[in-house]
Amino acid sequence: MSAQILCIGECMAELSGPDGARRLGFGGDTLNTAMTLAHVLGPGRVGYVTRLGDDPYSEAMTTAWDGTGIDCSLVERAPGETVGLYAIETDTAGERSFTYWREAAPARGLFTEGSVDARAAAIAVADAIYFSGITLAILPDAGRTRLLEAAAWAKARGALVAVDPNHRPRLWQMTEAARWIEAAYRSANLVLTSEAEELALFGPGDPAARAMSWGVETVILKAGMGDVRAQKRAMAPFSQSPAPVARVRDTTGAGDAFNAGVLAALLSQRDLQAAVAEGIALGRLAVQHAGAILSAEAIRRR
Numbered sequence: 001m002s003a004q005i006l007c008i009g010e011c012m013a014e015l016s017g018p019d020g021a022r023r024l025g026f027g028g029d030t031l032n033t034a035m036t037l038a039h040v041l042g043p044g045r046v047g048y049v050t051r052l053g054d055d056p057y058s059e060a061m062t063t064a065w066d067g068t069g070i071d072c073s074l075v076e077r078a079p080g081e082t083v084g085l086y087a088i089e090t091d092t093a094g095e096r097s098f099t100y101w102r103e104a105a106p107a108r109g110l111f112t113e114g115s116v117d118a119r120a121a122a123i124a125v126a127d128a129i130y131f132s133g134i135t136l137a138i139l140p141d142a143g144r145t146r147l148l149e150a151a152a153w154a155k156a157r158g159a160l161v162a163v164d165p166n167h168r169p170r171l172w173q174m175t176e177a178a179r180w181i182e183a184a185y186r187s188a189n190l191v192l193t194s195e196a197e198e199l200a201l202f203g204p205g206d207p208a209a210r211a212m213s214w215g216v217e218t219v220i221l222k223a224g225m226g227d228v229r230a231q232k233r234a235m236a237p238f239s240q241s242p243a244p245v246a247r248v249r250d251t252t253g254a255g256d257a258f259n260a261g262v263l264a265a266l267l268s269q270r271d272l273q274a275a276v277a278e279g280i281a282l283g284r285l286a287v288q289h290a291g292a293i294l295s296a297e298a299i300r301r302r
Contacts, residue, residue, distance in 0.1 A: 004267055005130060005267060008049040009050060010028045013084070016087070032257070035065075041267065043068075044069055048071070048072060057083050126154055155188065163185060191219045195207065227239045253294075261280070
């Protein structure tokens with residue numbers, strides 16, 4: 001494994017567009033970030049960790065990832081299985097809603113089935129890893145424990161371990177989500193979250209101070225198109241304001257693009273101020289394009 005960062009999670013087939021003209025694509029929060037990271041960082045520096053089936057949709061996914069330079073050596077194919085599916089509905093303001101069919105997706109067995117030891121070992125020795133609350137939500141408890149153990153090993157070695165809670169109440173009970181996302185924060189040194197998610201999961205209080213009390217080094221608080229707040233241990237907090245966007249076309253994947261910008265900058269040895277600025281730039285770009293994944297051309301032309 002030569003990739004500089006491993007993104008861990010689930011990719012699903014995606015139906016988007018107006019009724020009668022649906023397009024079939026693919027997406028998933030950590031995959032969206034991985035694809036954008038690969039466009040920014042270049043071939044071979046981003047690896048994706050997941051389980052797919054052996055159906056044509058799974059084959060199309062890996063072919064597309066290979067084409068962007070993503071390292072797929074930790075993508076396992078489960079015989080006789082197929083990926084999950086979701087549909088996106090977008091309103092006139094560009095806001096989206098989702099319907100999911102993912103109950104039997106092979107990614108649910110990411111840390112309990114197949115080559116679990118190889119995946120966990122690769123994560124434990126990676127230079128950087130990124131996963132989300134959705135990654136945790138789809139796993140059974142044993143899988144969550146195995147992932148967080150590997151993440152904690154990586155953190156102890158000095159790796160960048162980044163987590164976005166990306167809280168989806170439909171995926172799990174609130175108390176369960178809060179317990180496991182707190183555990184994820186304890187295994188991480190970078191948290192990419194929002195005031196709304198922190199309030200829903202943990203109640204009132206200072207999100208940065210709370211996360212840092214659990215061992216997090218850096219906290220970034222997103223707010224859609226509002227001010228982004230960031231704080232790093234032993235540094236003064238700061239905020240940055242995104243420039244207005246004239247026309248919001250589709251908000252799908254905007255937070256994932258933001259995360260990719262932050263991670264790409266940090267992996268390129270830029271400071272936190274520059275990383276937040278790059279996250280804002282890619283997030284603004286994402287809302288001006290349809291779909292969850294920014295194309296390489298869109299990034300080049302910005």
